[in-house]
Amino acid sequence: MATALVKLHYHRQRRILDLLDAAGQCQSLSAEFLRVHSPSAEVRGHGTPRLVANKRQVGISAITPVGHYAVKLQFDDGHHTGLYSFAYLQQLASQQETLWQQYLARLKAANASRAPLINIKSL
Template sequence: MENSPRPTDLQLHTLSRVLELHYDDGAHFRLPCEYLRVYSPSAEVRGHTPDQAKLQIGKEQVNITNLEPVGNYAVKIFFDDGHKSGLFDWGYLYKLGRGWQPLWQDYLQRLRDAGRSRSGEDPFNQLQARGEAPSERPV
């Protein structure tokens, strides 16, 4: 765990609903609040086993109201829909940043499989339209 990348800066952009993370290996991620909410590591979302996972629906406008550090290894994220369980450890946030494309596509597919859809513009498309790459990798 000591060799795992660690964040050097976290910035919450409430207007654009994005959490920006900089890691000590040079990685830089911009993660939409909706994405973080639907991939919350809480038992409420993930369940205790994969078959207990609950698909999160209607989280397009969710925002983060507070970030609370937990030791030197995680952050507790408070969402404005009342969700505040689950600790986002640095490795998990890094995984979400690196793997945003397949993870987001998987979420969209699970919505389709459930006969559901998102409303509004895709938050990752919004980032790119503003010229902000969701993920920047070190050279």
């Protein structure tokens, strides 16, 4: 059984969300990984998940707590409908490598890309 999450810390420049649990273990998830694995109906669809491409440079613009069990992540591409339970975040972290490889395979099969459609340079 996973230990309860006690802290989330977002590194804006690196676009990484750290998950710290009560045992002191830290796991990190990229904003891109979180965006393409959003639990929202928009991404999950009704049965077959929708492939989300072109999110390599996406960032998290806001994190809003939802009770003591979840957070709502708002991404800088406008996506804001996913409710990430702490259990789901821990599931993503524990399966990160497998999920990432599956995502890359789906991109390749669809001839899609992680690269943004429009290259935007931050100042």
